Amino acid sequence: MNKNTEQISIEISQSKNQFRFLKSNTRPCHIAVVGATGMVGQELLSILHQRRFPVASIKAFASENSAGEKLDFGDDEIVVAELKPDSFAGVEVAFFAVDGDLAKxxxxxxxxxxxxxxxxxxxxRKDTDVPLVVPEVNPEDIALYKKRNIISSPNCTATPLVQVLAPLHKKAGLKRVVMSSYQAVSGAGQSGMEELxxxxxxxxxxxxxxxxxFENRIAFNVLPCIPAGADWLADGSTDEEAKVIEESRRILGLPHLKMAVTCVRxxxxxxxxESVNIEFEKPISPQExxxxxxxxxxxxxIDDPKTKLYPTPIEASGEDLTLVGxxxxxxxxxxxxxxxxTSDNLRTGAALNAVRIAEILCSEHLS
Ligand SMILES: NC(=O)c1ccc[n+]([C@@H]2O[C@H](COP(=O)([O-])OP(=O)(O)OC[C@H]3O[C@@H](n4cnc5c(N)ncnc54)[C@H](OP(=O)(O)O)[C@@H]3O)[C@@H](O)[C@H]2O)c1
Incomplete structure (x- = not known):
C-alpha cells in the first residue's frame, strides 16, 4: 500500500458520513436479487450481508446458464434459479441487476x-411515474413507488456527481456544470473486466x-464512447452522456441546469x-x-494541496463513500x-444505492 492509500484509508474509516437508513425495528423482508451472478448482483449480495439488511428469505435469479450455481451470502449459500415469470411469488422487494430489456x-x-x-x-429512468432516487439527495421521492411498484436507481456516473452537487447547490446555487468522466471497465459488466x-x-x-x-482496444488506451457499439445521438453525444445530464437534472430537481458532459472509458x-467544473450563482470558496x-x-x-493528497479509484474501490479532492x-x-x-461504480454507483433505497423503503413504507 502506498503512502497516499494508507492515509486515505484512515480518513475514510474516520469519516462521520458513513450512514445507514435502516431503523432498528424494521421487520425482516422477503427479497430477491435478479442478475445475482453479475458484477452488480454479486456486489448487492455482499452489501446486503455487510449492512445486515433484515432478510426473512432471499432468492437469487440469473439466466438458465447459471441455474444451480451457488453464491455466498455471508456464511450461507444461495442456489441460483433460472429467472421465470413465476419467480416472484412471496417476494416483497426485488433488486434488478440485468440489462434494460430484461428489467422492463x-x-x-x-x-x-x-x-x-x-x-x-x-x-x-425516464418514466415520470417511476421515482429516480439517490437517497442522500431525494429520499422523499421513494414514496412515489406506489404508482407502479418500481423505483429506479440512476446511472453510476450520475450518482456520485449529484451527491457532490446537491450540497453545493444549497449553498451557492448551481448555474452550469461541465464534467468529463474516467470510467472503469467494470461499468461494462463482467465481460468488460475480462476484455481488459x-x-x-x-x-x-x-x-x-x-x-x-469495447469497439476499440481498451488496454493502454482511452475511449471517448460509452456504451460501445451504440448509435450516437443527433447532436453527436453518446447515450451515456445524455443519461448523466437527464438523470442529474431530474434527481436535483433542476430541469434546466446547464450541463456539458463527456464520458470516457x-x-x-x-x-x-470525474473532473467537474461548476459555475455558481453566488460566491463560494474552495475552503467553504x-x-x-x-x-x-x-x-x-480527501484534499490536502500541501501534501498533494488526492483520491484515486484504487482507494474508492470497495468503499461506500464518494471521495472528493x-x-x-x-x-x-x-x-x-x-x-x-472518484467512487466505486459497482457499490456507490449501483448496488449500494439500491440497498440504501431498500433500507428506506422497508423502514418507512413496508413496515
Ligand atoms: N457495472 C456497473 O458499474 C453498473 C453500474 C450501474 C448500473 N449497471 C446496470 O446494472 C445492470 C447489470 O450490470 P452488470 O454490470 O452487473 O452486468 P453483468 O456483470 O453482465 O451481469 C448481468 C447479469 O444478468 C444476468 N442475465 C443475463 N441474461 C439473463 C436472462 N436471460 N435471464 C436472467 N438473467 C440474465 C446474468 O446472468 P448469467 O450470469 O446467468 O448470464 C448476470 O447475472 C445493467 O443494466 C447495467 O447497465 C451496471
Whole structure:
C-alpha cells in the first residue's frame, strides 16, 4: 500500500458520513436479487450481508446458464434459479441487476404481483411515474413507488456527481456544470473486466488483440464512447452522456441546469472518476466547499494541496463513500470551482444505492 492509500484509508474509516437508513425495528423482508451472478448482483449480495439488511428469505435469479450455481451470502449459500415469470411469488422487494430489456419485461411482471422492484438498469429512468432516487439527495421521492411498484436507481456516473452537487447547490446555487468522466471497465459488466485483462496479457505476450466488448482496444488506451457499439445521438453525444445530464437534472430537481458532459472509458478495472467544473450563482470558496462536502452524507473530502493528497479509484474501490479532492477556484468564470471525484461504480454507483433505497423503503413504507 502506498503512502497516499494508507492515509486515505484512515480518513475514510474516520469519516462521520458513513450512514445507514435502516431503523432498528424494521421487520425482516422477503427479497430477491435478479442478475445475482453479475458484477452488480454479486456486489448487492455482499452489501446486503455487510449492512445486515433484515432478510426473512432471499432468492437469487440469473439466466438458465447459471441455474444451480451457488453464491455466498455471508456464511450461507444461495442456489441460483433460472429467472421465470413465476419467480416472484412471496417476494416483497426485488433488486434488478440485468440489462434494460430484461428489467422492463420482468419488473412489469413482478410489480403486477405486488413485488416492489428496485431497478439498476436504465429501463425506467425516464418514466415520470417511476421515482429516480439517490437517497442522500431525494429520499422523499421513494414514496412515489406506489404508482407502479418500481423505483429506479440512476446511472453510476450520475450518482456520485449529484451527491457532490446537491450540497453545493444549497449553498451557492448551481448555474452550469461541465464534467468529463474516467470510467472503469467494470461499468461494462463482467465481460468488460475480462476484455481488459485478456488484452493486457495478449499485449505483453505479443499476441494479436481482439476487441469484442469495447469497439476499440481498451488496454493502454482511452475511449471517448460509452456504451460501445451504440448509435450516437443527433447532436453527436453518446447515450451515456445524455443519461448523466437527464438523470442529474431530474434527481436535483433542476430541469434546466446547464450541463456539458463527456464520458470516457479508461483502462481501470474498477472505480469511476470525474473532473467537474461548476459555475455558481453566488460566491463560494474552495475552503467553504471542503467544509460543506465534509458534512455531506455519502461523501468524504480527501484534499490536502500541501501534501498533494488526492483520491484515486484504487482507494474508492470497495468503499461506500464518494471521495472528493483537488477542490480549487475556477477563475475562468465569476463564481467557479473545479474538483475531482472518484467512487466505486459497482457499490456507490449501483448496488449500494439500491440497498440504501431498500433500507428506506422497508423502514418507512413496508413496515
Ligand atoms: N457495472 C456497473 O458499474 C453498473 C453500474 C450501474 C448500473 N449497471 C446496470 O446494472 C445492470 C447489470 O450490470 P452488470 O454490470 O452487473 O452486468 P453483468 O456483470 O453482465 O451481469 C448481468 C447479469 O444478468 C444476468 N442475465 C443475463 N441474461 C439473463 C436472462 N436471460 N435471464 C436472467 N438473467 C440474465 C446474468 O446472468 P448469467 O450470469 O446467468 O448470464 C448476470 O447475472 C445493467 O443494466 C447495467 O447497465 C451496471
Amino acid at each position: 419485461t420482468y419488473c412489469a411482471i413482478a410489480a403486477k404481483s405486488g413485488t416492489v422492484c428496485i431497478d439498476k438498469s436504465s429501463a425506467h 485483462n485478456k488484452q493486457t496479457r495478449d499485449l505483453f505476450n505479443m499476441r494479436d488483440i481482439e476487441s469484442t466488448v 479508461v483502462p481501470v478495472f474498477n472505480g469511476h472518476s 466547499a471542503r467544509e460543506i462536502l465534509s458534512q455531506a452524507p455519502g461523501v468524504v473530502v 483537488r477542490i480549487r477556484q475556477d477563475t475562468s468564470v465569476a463564481h467557479g470551482l473545479t474538483l475531482w471525484l
